[in-house]
Amino acid sequence: MPFDLRFWVNGKEVHIEVEPDETLLWVLRERLQMTGTKVGCEAGDCGACTVLLDGRPVTSCLLLAPKAHGRHVVTIEGLGSPKRLHPLQQAFIDYGALQCGFCGPGMLLSAAALLAQNPHPTEAEVREAIAGNLCRCTGYQKIVQAILAASQRASREEIP
Amino acid sequence: MTVITRPVPPPVLEEVAEGAVGQRRCRHDALLQVTGQAMYGVDLRAPDMLWAKAVRSPYPHARIVRIDPARALSIPGVVDVVTARDIPYNRYGFTHEDQRVLADDRVRYVGEPVAVVAAETLRLAAEGAQQLIV
Numbered sequence: 001m002p003f004d005l006r007f008w009v010n011g012k013e014v015h016i017e018v019e020p021d022e023t024l025l026w027v028l029r030e031r032l033q034m035t036g037t038k039v040g041c042e043a044g045d046c047g048a049c050t051v052l053l054d055g056r057p058v059t060s061c062l063l064l065a066p067k068a069h070g071r072h073v074v075t076i077e078g079l080g081s082p083k084r085l086h087p088l089q090q091a092f093i094d095y096g097a098l099q100c101g102f103c104g105p106g107m108l109l110s111a112a113a114l115l116a117q118n119p120h121p122t123e124a125e126v127r128e129a130i131a132g133n134l135c136r137c138t139g140y141q142k143i144v145q146a147i148l149a150a151s152q153r154a155s156r157e158e159i160p
Numbered sequence: 161m162t163v164i165t166r167p168v169p170p171p172v173l174e175e176v177a178e179g180a181v182g183q184r185r186c187r188h189d190a191l192l193q194v195t196g197q198a199m200y201g202v203d204l205r206a207p208d209m210l211w212a213k214a215v216r217s218p219y220p221h222a223r224i225v226r227i228d229p230a231r232a233l234s235i236p237g238v239v240d241v242v243t244a245r246d247i248p249y250n251r252y253g254f255t256h257e258d259q260r261v262l263a264d265d266r267v268r269y270v271g272e273p274v275a276v277v278a279a280e281t282l283r284l285a286a287e288g289a290q291q292l293i294v
Contacts, residue, residue: 036196101193
């Protein structure tokens, strides 16, 4: 029986009928045509499908869409825009924290959740926060540098 | 149905000036990548596109005696079953062409693709893959 799903995606209310066994990942990519959220292992290992659910990073491949009912989802499309990048996005560009870029959306959202909760993380805290996001190009060093740079940049901007 | 969306063409890199060596350059597709707009194979959509599901070996080493697609093909919405026999040149590889696109006479590892079922939806392709008799 279809499920009447009502939730928020990047601040916009979405009302859509889904099958109860559809994952949030499937709904985002195939029903809402938002392919910024990547599909990787579909087993919760790789973190490519990471989105924020009420501000917390979750692997959307493991979350049944009805579980998102009434909740707020943030995807990479909602993190910033090409004209107004999130500090993390700018830092990923500046530090070359991208190779093929496939892990980028998930990495960025895990990092965004970290900085929202802990604006000045240590390197160890950064590494722990992205532990669930695999980068098969193995560009971790630059990713960690970029996240640390974004946190420092944000703190400088706070000072008038 | 959305037609294949091609990525926005990358910005043209500035002329490589003298002394370019040692300068910081950012990737031409970096902006698309960090905003989730970069298109990968799995993101492309075409009109009347079919979904495919691979049938993979549950055994580390086994002979393939027979593949019977009849039951899978009898499911409405399942369009085709592709096996090694349908591939004119079933070899590829980086330095040696020693890999099979689909296993032919035997499988050599768990997870080796044996057949691909194409259907109108992913759900139907998965059902067809389950019904394939190998």
